[in-house]
Each structure stands twice: as structure tokens, then as C-alpha cells.
Amino acid sequence: MIYREAGQFKTTYAADQAIFPIAQDRVVVALAIAAAFLVPPLAGSEYWLQAVLIPLLIYSLAAIGLNLLTGYAGQLSLGTGGFMAVGAYAAFKITTAFPQVNIIVVFLVSGLFAAGVGLLFGIPSLRIKGFYLAVATLAAQFFLVWLFNKVAWFSNYASSGTITAPPRTVFGVMVTGPEATAPARYVVALTLVVLFALAAKNLVRGRIGRSWMAIRDRDIAAEIIGVRPLRTKLLAFGISSFYCGVAGAELVFLYLGSAETLAFDITISFLILFMVIIGGLGSILGSFLGAAFIVLVPIFLTNAPHALGLSVPVALQKQVELMIFGGLILFFLIVEPHGLARLWQIAKEKLRLWPFPH
Amino acid sequence: MTDGTPAAPLLEVCEISVRFGALMALSRVSLEVQPGEVVAIIGPNGAGKTTLINCISGFYHPFEGRIRFAGRDRTHLSPPDVAELGIARTFQNVALFKGMSVLDNIMTGRLLKMRGSFVLEALYVGPAKRQEMEHRAFVERIIDFLEIQAIRKTSAGRLPYGLQKRVELARALAAEPKLLLLDEPMAGMNVEEKEDMCRFILDVNQEFGTTIALIEHDMGVVMDISDRVAVLDYGIKIADGKPDEVRQNPAVIDAYLGVTHS
Ligand SMILES: Nc1ncnc2c1ncn2[C@@H]1O[C@H](COP(=O)(O)OP(=O)(O)OP(=O)(O)O)[C@@H](O)[C@H]1O
Ligand SMILES: [Mg+2]
Numbered sequence: 001m002i003y004r005e006a007g008q009f010k011t012t013y014a015a016d017q018a019i020f021p022i023a024q025d026r027v028v029v030a031l032a033i034a035a036a037f038l039v040p041p042l043a044g045s046e047y048w049l050q051a052v053l054i055p056l057l058i059y060s061l062a063a064i065g066l067n068l069l070t071g072y073a074g075q076l077s078l079g080t081g082g083f084m085a086v087g088a089y090a091a092f093k094i095t096t097a098f099p100q101v102n103i104i105v106v107f108l109v110s111g112l113f114a115a116g117v118g119l120l121f122g123i124p125s126l127r128i129k130g131f132y133l134a135v136a137t138l139a140a141q142f143f144l145v146w147l148f149n150k151v152a153w154f155s156n157y158a159s160s161g162t163i164t165a166p167p168r169t170v171f172g173v174m175v176t177g178p179e180a181t182a183p184a185r186y187v188v189a190l191t192l193v194v195l196f197a198l199a200a201k202n203l204v205r206g207r208i209g210r211s212w213m214a215i216r217d218r219d220i221a222a223e224i225i226g227v228r229p230l231r232t233k234l235l236a237f238g239i240s241s242f243y244c245g246v247a248g249a250e251l252v253f254l255y256l257g258s259a260e261t262l263a264f265d266i267t268i269s270f271l272i273l274f275m276v277i278i279g280g281l282g283s284i285l286g287s288f289l290g291a292a293f294i295v296l297v298p299i300f301l302t303n304a305p306h307a308l309g310l311s312v313p314v315a316l317q318k319q320v321e322l323m324i325f326g327g328l329i330l331f332f333l334i335v336e337p338h339g340l341a342r343l344w345q346i347a348k349e350k351l352r353l354w355p356f357p358h
Numbered sequence: 359m360t361d362g363t364p365a366a367p368l369l370e371v372c373e374i375s376v377r378f379g380a381l382m383a384l385s386r387v388s389l390e391v392q393p394g395e396v397v398a399i400i401g402p403n404g405a406g407k408t409t410l411i412n413c414i415s416g417f418y419h420p421f422e423g424r425i426r427f428a429g430r431d432r433t434h435l436s437p438p439d440v441a442e443l444g445i446a447r448t449f450q451n452v453a454l455f456k457g458m459s460v461l462d463n464i465m466t467g468r469l470l471k472m473r474g475s476f477v478l479e480a481l482y483v484g485p486a487k488r489q490e491m492e493h494r495a496f497v498e499r500i501i502d503f504l505e506i507q508a509i510r511k512t513s514a515g516r517l518p519y520g521l522q523k524r525v526e527l528a529r530a531l532a533a534e535p536k537l538l539l540l541d542e543p544m545a546g547m548n549v550e551e552k553e554d555m556c557r558f559i560l561d562v563n564q565e566f567g568t569t570i571a572l573i574e575h576d577m578g579v580v581m582d583i584s585d586r587v588a589v590l591d592y593g594i595k596i597a598d599g600k601p602d603e604v605r606q607n608p609a610v611i612d613a614y615l616g617v618t619h620s
Contacts, residue, residue, distance in 0.1 A: 012491075013491050013494040013495060013498070014487070014491055017490060017491075017494065199480035199481070200480075202479060202480050202481065202482035203476065203479055203480050206479050206482070206486065206490055207469060207472045207474060207479060207489075207490075208476055208479055210458070210462055210465055210466050210469065211466070211469055213455060213457060213458050213462070214455050214458075214466050214469075216455075216457070217454075217455035217456050217457050217458065218453045218454065218455055218456075220417070220437070220449075220453060221449065221453035221454070221455065222455075222466075223436070223437035223438050223441075224415055224416075224417075224437045224438075224440070224441055224446070224447055225441055225446070225466055225467055225469055225470070225529065225533060226438045226441035226442060226469055226470035226533075227438065227466075227469060228438045235476065239476065282457065
């Protein structure tokens with residue numbers, strides 16, 4: 001099958017506005033999603049599910065959230081870790097207070113709490129932009145982590161301030177707690193990220209996405225066509241923080257099992273930001289690519305020397321990892337701000353012309 | 359075009375003044391625009407033309423004087439409020455959304471006509487999807503009208519300057535404005551592009567009945583397309599009338615030749 005759109009005439013605007021207007025793309029994506037649901041749970045090793053795929057999916061969700069805010073609405077945020085912490089601690093409080101509530105519902109309600117907090121910290125965005133806004137969100141990051149650390153009520157007065165995911169089931173299958181199997185947790189994470197990625201894509205291709213991008217690209221022109229900056233930016237902060245909140249809850253409940261506030265410190269805010277930059281600002285697909293990249297590179301660096309029969313000290317390996325991330329971030333910021341997603345698109349355009357490049 | 363019958367003005371600017379530090383960018387400037395008219399605002403560089411448009415569209419607020427639109431006082435509105443009244447504009451230096459396609463740029467012009475909740479839009483079902491299609495159909499008519507079918511999916515930032523100006527006009531038209539403000543719509547264009555743009559402006563005025571106020575330097579163009587010409591110089595309105603009268607006006611000739619300025 002040749003990758004081509006020739007002959008596929010779009011006869012309606014609905015067809016032209018579809019997420020994947022080219023039939024081959026639709027087939028490939030459907031197959032990829034089906035494979036993602038079937039192959040790893042059946043064939044993947046415990047290590048791959050637990051150490052690679054589950055965090056990859058959770059980080060992807062957070063990266064989509066940050067991408068909505070930074071990539072689409074143009075508001076730089078370093079508060080991601082803080083908003084994720086709100087989701088995690090809210091989920092912990094809700095599920096320990098109301099154990100009978102379905103854990104998926106708990107995740108979603110936790111996301112709403114994070115959205116509320118995000119709205120609050122988004123208010124300064126009306127007055128400040130760019131670097132200064134980043135500093136303001138950094139304040140949110142430090143304040144929130146400090147708060148969860150300081151107020152023992154949030155961790156139900158656990159001696160170490162640690163929150164632990166209690167056992168919960170979905171349709172009779174254990175998905176959180178020590179008994180939950182990796183495949184079960186993986187399927188929950190995958191389902192959520194697929195649904196939320198679709199929702200994000202729908203938002204960004206319609207009215208809301210256009211008003212976000214208008215504010216991002218030229219705020220004065222956006223205002224004169226009727227976009228109200230505060231309302232628009234706050235909506236971006238709210239929805240973005242919702243995504244980050246759900247991801248934060250998942251991080252503890254589906255991946256770590258138990259965590260302290262340290263799991264949500266500034267490092268994770270930067271990590272998610274790197275994913276968005278490397279994957280591609282303003283791209284949902286890029287959020288996945290960026291998350292995959294940041295999760296896979298360290299694994300590659302751990303294993304590659306072994307495969308070549310070299311022994312590299314762990315400390316050096318960590319440094320190489322940081323250098324690669326740093327170099328790539330500079331590369332993408334300067335050369336290709338649309339990141340891996342753009343490179344992917346270019347590859348597809350080449351493929352569309354193949355085998356007649358001119 | 360109007361036949362000269364007196365009607366209530368669509369826009370009334372009454373004696374507005376704007377100051378930037380020591381500079382009086384506008385001094386008691388008045389301007390009336392009748393429904394259906396094409397009014398040109400001309401004047402040398404720095405005369406205050408853009409400042410006047412910025413006041414009407416809510417970016418600047420005059421420290422004295424009033425602006426009335428459709429009979430009501432509108433002096434202190436913000437730009438989104440002005441947009442809701444039915445005023446659209448283009449910018450002297452083209453202010454497109456560079457990261458978006460031409461189609462999406464023009465679709466933003468429909469934002470005020472769109473309603474909905476983000477939950478329905480996230481699901482992309484029912485009214486959310488229907489509304490998207492309706493507005494797309496409207497935008498396609500504008501795309502046909504301005505003959506930019508071929509560049510629909512192109513990223514706006516990659517277009518040559520002349521086409522960017524045309525897309526910006528399309529975005530303003532998508533809002534179906536009652537009053538259209540154009541800040542130098544033909545600046546930097548070649549003769550052919552200018553002719554196209556003139557034709558589009560006249561067609562908009564005649565087919566949609568849109569009232570237009572435009573700033574333009576090219577006197578030939580101004581004389582051709584405008585019903586009335588207002589002349590600004592150093593923030594003061596020095597003439598206002600039919601193109602022929604204005605052209606004969608000694609004060610205008612002085613301002614353009616720069617003879618009698620002290
Ligand atoms: N925001 C501002 N701050 C300070 N001075 C300003 C500002 N905007 C305009 N001015 C000054 O006000 C005067 C009028 O400017 P304006 O842009 O209205 O001129 P113009 O008639 O549009 O000129 P041009 O033909 O060059 O576009 C100029 O001297 C300009 O420098
Ligand atoms: Mg000007």
C-alpha cells in the first residue's frame with residue numbers, strides 16, 4: 001500500500017477537518033492503539049511494563065497537559081510538579097475518606113481539584129508573561145510541595161509524610177495497591193491517556209484551541225477578534241492542571257505505589273517541560289514522543305555500553321544523559337521548535353512523495 | 359456607496375485627544391462615518407492616523423472627547439468589547455497568527471459567533487461538531503471571495519507579505535463586521551496586488567454593505583475608492599470632504615509638500 005492521499009477526495013468539511021484525514025493514517029493509528037492494548041499486557045515483561053511503559057503513559061498525560069498550556073496557549077509554566085502533587089494528594093485523601101468510590105472517579109475528581117488550584121495560580125498570567133510568568137508558576141510549585149510536606153493532614157498523619165495507594169479495584173480487577181498486577185495498571189493508564197489525548201485533540205482543533213493559539217501568536221490581534229485574554233488563559237490553566245492532576249494521581253497509584261512530596265519536586269516540572277520541548281510544542285503526538293524519548297534515553301544509555309562490552313560508571317552515565325538532554329533541548333529550541341513531532345511530519349511528507357521525490 | 363442622503367452616523371468620533379508624554383498624537387480630532395461609506399484617512403508619517411484607529415478599536419483611550427458607535431457612547435471599551443459591537447480591523451504591520459494555517463486564522467474571525475462548552479467540544483459531538491462545520495462553510499465563502507483557495511492549509515507565517523495582508527482582511531471579514539478599519543491595506547504591495555486589493559475593498563463595501571474606514575498613502579488609490587477623505591497632520595484634522603475638494607485644499611497640499619510648517 002502506497003502512502004498517498006491522491007484519490008481520496010474529501011467531499012465534506014467534516015472529512016477535511018477529521019483528525020486523520022488520510023485513510024492510511026487512520027488504519028495505522030487504529031492498529032497502533034489495538035496493539036498497545038493487547039501486546040504489552042500479554043507479551044511484555046514485568047520490567048518493561050513497570051519501569052518503562054507505565055511511567056511513559058503517565059508522563060505522556062502530564063506532557064499533554066503542559067503542552068495545552070505552554071505549547072498551545074503560550075503560557076510558560078514550571079508548576080507542573082505542584083499541580084501533579086495536588087492530584088496525587090487529593091486522590092489519596094478522597095479514596096481514604098470514601099473507599100467505596102470507584103478509583104477512576106477518584107482520579108477525575110482529583111483532576112478537578114488540581115484544575116481549581118491551577119486556575120488560582122493562573123490569575124497572574126493576565127499581567128505577566130514569559131519569563132516572569134514562569135517564575136510565578138515556580139512559586140506555585142514550591143508553595144504546593146511545601147504545603148503537602150508541612151500539613152500532616154494531607155498524608156493522614158503518616159509518620160514520614162508518605163502517601164500509599166490503598167488496594168482498589170475496577171470491574172473486580174485490582175488496579176492499585178501492592179496486589180495490582182502490572183498489566184492491570186498498564187491498561188488503566190493506557191485507557192486514560194488515549195481518551196484524554198483524544199479529548200485534547202478535539203479541544204485544540206476547535207474554537208478553544210484557536211483562541212489559545214491566537215493569544216499565543218499575537219495577543220493584540222486576538223483581542224480585536226473578541227478573545228478575552230484572562231478567560232482564555234485561565235481556561236488553559238484549568239484544563240492543563242486537570243491533566244497534570246490526573247497524571248499526578250496515577251503516578252502514585254499506578255506507578256510508584258507510595259510517594260513523598262519529593263516525587264513532585266521541581267525536577268519533575270522540568271522533566272515534563274523537556275518532554276514538551278523535545279516532543280514538540282503545540283503537538284499532542286509530540287507529547288507522547290517527548291515522553292517516550294525522555295523515558296527511553298536513560299534506558300538506552302544503561303544498556304548500550306553493556307551490549308558493546310564496555311563498562312561505564314553510573315555517575316558518568318547520568319552525566320552523559322544530562323548532556324544529551326541539554327544538547328537536544330538547545331537544538332530543538334533553536335533549530336526545530338516543533339520538536340520530534342515536526343521531524344515525524346517531515347518524514348511523512350517525504351513518504352507521501354516517495355518514490356518520486358520531485 | 360452613499361448617495362448623500364443624511365443618515366445617523368454609524369461612527370462618531372467627537373473631539374478626541376491622545377497624548378504620549380509631551381507629544382499630542384491627536385488634538386481634538388472629530389470624524390463621522392455614515393453607514394455604507396468608504397472613508398479614507400490620510401496624512402504624512404506620524405500624523406496620528408494609526409492612533410485614531412487604535413482609539414476606535416479600544417487599544418488607546420482618549421483623555422478627552424467621546425467615541426459613539428451606532429448611537430451609543432463607546433469611549434472606554436476594551437478591544438474584545440469593540441469586537442462584539444461589530445468592528446473589525448487589520449493592522450499596519452500585519453498581525454496574523456503565524457503558527458496557524460490560513461484556514462485556522464480565518465476561522466478565528468468566527469470565534470465571537472461560536473458558542474459552546476469545553477466539555478462538548480472535548481467530545482466533539484452534537485452542537486460542537488455542527489457549529490464547526492457551519493462556520494467552516496462560511497469561511498470557505500470568504501476564501502473563494504478573496505481567491506485564496508490554494509493557500510488554505512499553508513501556515514500563515516510562510517506566506518509572502520501581499521498574501522498575508524489578504525488573509526488578514528479575510529479574518530476581519532469572517533467576523534461579518536458592520537465597520538471595517540483597515541490600516542494601510544496596500545502598503546508594500548506591487549501594482550497588481552494593489553489593484554486586487556482595491557477591487558476586494560470595493561466589493562466588500564458594495565456586496566456586503568460594510569462600512570469601511572481605511573488609512574492609505576497612495577493618493578491614486580484614495581481618490582479612486584473613497585467617498586470621503588479626512589486629512590490628519592501633526593494630530594490635527596486639517597481637512598475632511600469629497601476626494602476632489604480635499605485634493606484642491608491648500609492646507610492639504612502644504613502638509614504633503616511640507617512647506618509652511620514652523
Ligand atoms: N504607544 C505609543 N507611545 C508613544 N508614542 C506613540 C505611540 N503610538 C504612537 N506614538 C507616536 O504618536 C505619533 C502618531 O503615531 P501614529 O502611529 O498614529 O502615526 P501614523 O499617522 O499612523 O503614521 P504612519 O503613516 O507612519 O503609520 C507618532 O509620533 C508616534 O511616534
Ligand atoms: Mg500608522
